[in-house]
Amino acid sequence: MSGKGINIEGLRKRYGKGDTAVDALKNVDMRVAPGEVVGLIGPSGSGKSTLLKCLGAVIDPSAGRMTLGDEAIFDNGWKVRDLRALRRDKIGFVFQSPYLIPFLNVTDNVALLPMLAGIHNREARTKALELLTALDVHHRADAMPSQLSGGEQQRVAIARGLINHPPVILADEPTAPLDSERAMAVIRILNDMARKFATAIIVVTHDEKIIPTFKRIYHIRDGVTHEEAGEGRRYG
Amino acid sequence: MISLAGRDILHAWGKFVFTGIGLGLLIGVTLVMAGVYRGMVDDGKALLDNSGADLWVVQKDTLGPYAESSSLNDDAYRAILAMPGVDKAANVTYLTMQVRKGDQDIRAMVVGIAPGQLGATPGWPPYLVAGRQITRSHYEAVADIAAGFKLEDRLTIRRNHYTVVGLTRRMVSSSGDPMIYIPLKDAQEAQFLKDNDAIWQSRHRTTANPAFNRPGAPGLLDAVIASQSANSFVNAVLVTLKPGHSADEVAQSIRRWKRLTVYTRAQMEAILVGKLIATSAKQIGMFLAILATVSAAIVAFIIYTLTMDKIREIAVLKLIGTRNQTIAAMIMQQALALGVIGFVVGKITATFTAPLFPKYVLLMPLDSVLGFFAVHMICVLASIVAIRVALKVDPAEAIGG
Numbered sequence: 001m002s003g004k005g006i007n008i009e010g011l012r013k014r015y016g017k018g019d020t021a022v023d024a025l026k027n028v029d030m031r032v033a034p035g036e037v038v039g040l041i042g043p044s045g046s047g048k049s050t051l052l053k054c055l056g057a058v059i060d061p062s063a064g065r066m067t068l069g070d071e072a073i074f075d076n077g078w079k080v081r082d083l084r085a086l087r088r089d090k091i092g093f094v095f096q097s098p099y100l101i102p103f104l105n106v107t108d109n110v111a112l113l114p115m116l117a118g119i120h121n122r123e124a125r126t127k128a129l130e131l132l133t134a135l136d137v138h139h140r141a142d143a144m145p146s147q148l149s150g151g152e153q154q155r156v157a158i159a160r161g162l163i164n165h166p167p168v169i170l171a172d173e174p175t176a177p178l179d180s181e182r183a184m185a186v187i188r189i190l191n192d193m194a195r196k197f198a199t200a201i202i203v204v205t206h207d208e209k210i211i212p213t214f215k216r217i218y219h220i221r222d223g224v225t226h227e228e229a230g231e232g233r234r235y236g
Numbered sequence: 237m238i239s240l241a242g243r244d245i246l247h248a249w250g251k252f253v254f255t256g257i258g259l260g261l262l263i264g265v266t267l268v269m270a271g272v273y274r275g276m277v278d279d280g281k282a283l284l285d286n287s288g289a290d291l292w293v294v295q296k297d298t299l300g301p302y303a304e305s306s307s308l309n310d311d312a313y314r315a316i317l318a319m320p321g322v323d324k325a326a327n328v329t330y331l332t333m334q335v336r337k338g339d340q341d342i343r344a345m346v347v348g349i350a351p352g353q354l355g356a357t358p359g360w361p362p363y364l365v366a367g368r369q370i371t372r373s374h375y376e377a378v379a380d381i382a383a384g385f386k387l388e389d390r391l392t393i394r395r396n397h398y399t400v401v402g403l404t405r406r407m408v409s410s411s412g413d414p415m416i417y418i419p420l421k422d423a424q425e426a427q428f429l430k431d432n433d434a435i436w437q438s439r440h441r442t443t444a445n446p447a448f449n450r451p452g453a454p455g456l457l458d459a460v461i462a463s464q465s466a467n468s469f470v471n472a473v474l475v476t477l478k479p480g481h482s483a484d485e486v487a488q489s490i491r492r493w494k495r496l497t498v499y500t501r502a503q504m505e506a507i508l509v510g511k512l513i514a515t516s517a518k519q520i521g522m523f524l525a526i527l528a529t530v531s532a533a534i535v536a537f538i539i540y541t542l543t544m545d546k547i548r549e550i551a552v553l554k555l556i557g558t559r560n561q562t563i564a565a566m567i568m569q570q571a572l573a574l575g576v577i578g579f580v581v582g583k584i585t586a587t588f589t590a591p592l593f594p595k596y597v598l599l600m601p602l603d604s605v606l607g608f609f610a611v612h613m614i615c616v617l618a619s620i621v622a623i624r625v626a627l628k629v630d631p632a633e634a635i636g637g
Binding site for chain 1 (some may be wrong): 237238240243244246247248548549552553554555556557558559562630631632634635
């Protein structure tokens with residue numbers, strides 16, 4: 001595995017202090033290469049959400065090291081000053097619910113991130129349309145989120161996660177609300193996009209339908225990760 | 237950068253427009269309240285302008301003739317005319333009373349004007365919109381058009397009937413009552429006229445008094461009775477100055493030598509604005525403060541509610557890297573947009589309803605400009621609560637868990 005993608009070593013997260021302290025993450029090691037999609041699986045309370053929040057620079061890990069590409073972003077403390085810019089430029093998010101902005105149309109939902117980064121509106125919209133075309137949802141470019149089906153909304157959400165070509169995408173239960181066919185379509189899209197944009201994608205899931213599609217899976221239990229090989233089945 | 241506030245407003249325009257209309261009606265009431273105050277001040281100034289005087293000579297140590305009652309002998313003006321710097325001086329009476337027009341009563345300020353001619357006698361209505369000035373010594377009147385009279389209408393003051401020979405406009409008292417000009421002698425009589433029974437009793441009492449009804453002095457009783465029924469008092473003497481003379485110096489001279497109280501135009505304006513309508517102004521000020529507070533509370537509540545409806549979207553925006561300034565700007569722009577809608581509706585409402593008010597409502601452009609900025613200041617302040625809530629939203633809420 002190359003040094004690109006995302007590398008996590010000995011990541012820990014402790015909530016509280018003293019007798020009431022809880023170790024949500026005790027020792028997390030993960031490596032996801034560019035273009036790779038890995039699964040993160042674990043029961044409720046195992047630390048999946050905490051790990052996702054740490055990786056998403058939303059909460060501060062207590063210790064450990066995280067590297068994005070060649071850049072150490074956390075080494076027992078954040079190494080980047082602007083976590084907001086880090087999230088905007090280096091990390092893509094895909095949620096269980098698409099959480100599209102209801103008052104923006106499909107194109108602007110996707111183009112919003114580059115616009116926030118200072119890219120001109122026209123250029124951002126062009127990029128967004130290219131991505132929507134790649135995800136086969138360009139025909140709904142002018143529609144409002146409320147006019148889309150669940151699958152279309154999720155594809156738009158994936159486009160939004162990919163628009164800034166982040167090195168890593170965190171997908172939180174992206175197929176939960178979808179039927180098998182649409183769930184497989186989403187996984188196929190994520191794999192295609194990972195390869196196309198050399199993005200490392202971590203998919204947190206409980207979805208039995210898609211677990212066999214991962215080549216590598218990280219199990220998390222009581223805040224500790226274990227890596228195992230997946231079946232790597234075709235996804236339709 | 238895309239306008240998030242604009243897109244949100246367009247997405248839920250109905251909610252914004254109807255909320256803005258509601259707010260606008262409140263702002264309209266606020267503008268009208270300010271217009272009522274301005275109208276009162278303008279009425280006061282119109283009263284002074286229309287008198288055509290540079291100085292008001294009144295009873296010593298009174299704030300007359302508009303703010304307090306004042307009584308001067310009607311020959312006082314002769315001595316004033318002789319003072320250096322005085323060009324013209326004329327007696328005048330003011331009496332706010334019910335004037336009868338057919339079967340209905342009209343509240344009006346009856347002004348008694350001295351005989352003379354327009355331009356030569358202070359106190360005369362400076363212009364007419366119809367008819368002519370008073371030319372006879374008795375029983376003619378010039379009425380403000382707001383009183384509802386037409387030329388040749390008949391009106392009754394006390395027991396005398398008058399014919400309306402001229403009409404004026406914007407001739408009102410400081411409280412907005414229309415003015416009716418009548419000859420001075422008639423006004424003096426009207427001011428002190430008793431009813432017939434009271435006159436009869438007074439004459440009877442005088443006749444029964446042996447000191448007045450002496451056989452050796454046959455004309456004494458008639459002279460006493462005549463003096464009792466006549467009125468030789470006026471409320472003020474209006475004075476105009478010769479060119480080049482200072483109002484303050486002439487006023488000081490009259491105060492010193494005639495032992496009367498004299499007010500210049502500036503002093504009279506201060507009495508009208510500072511004393512006569514001061515309480516009303518405070519009352520209106522209180523209403524304005526309450527309306528501003530209510531408007532702020534409504535805007536704050538609406539913006540807060542609109543923001544709370546978007547908490548999940550705000551969490552997502554923060555998670556994907558939107559800066560706090562962008563989110564704060566979105567909320568503040570929405571508050572300002574609400575203010576713009578509210579102000580436009582309010583201004584239109586005030587403009588169209590102002591003429592319907594019974595008293596003069598003066599909507600000044602400056603007040604509208606100040607109102608515009610005040611509304612936007614209120615909107616900015618009102619949005620602070622919602623912005624604070626939005627900035628406290630944890631981006632982790634978008635991830636859940």
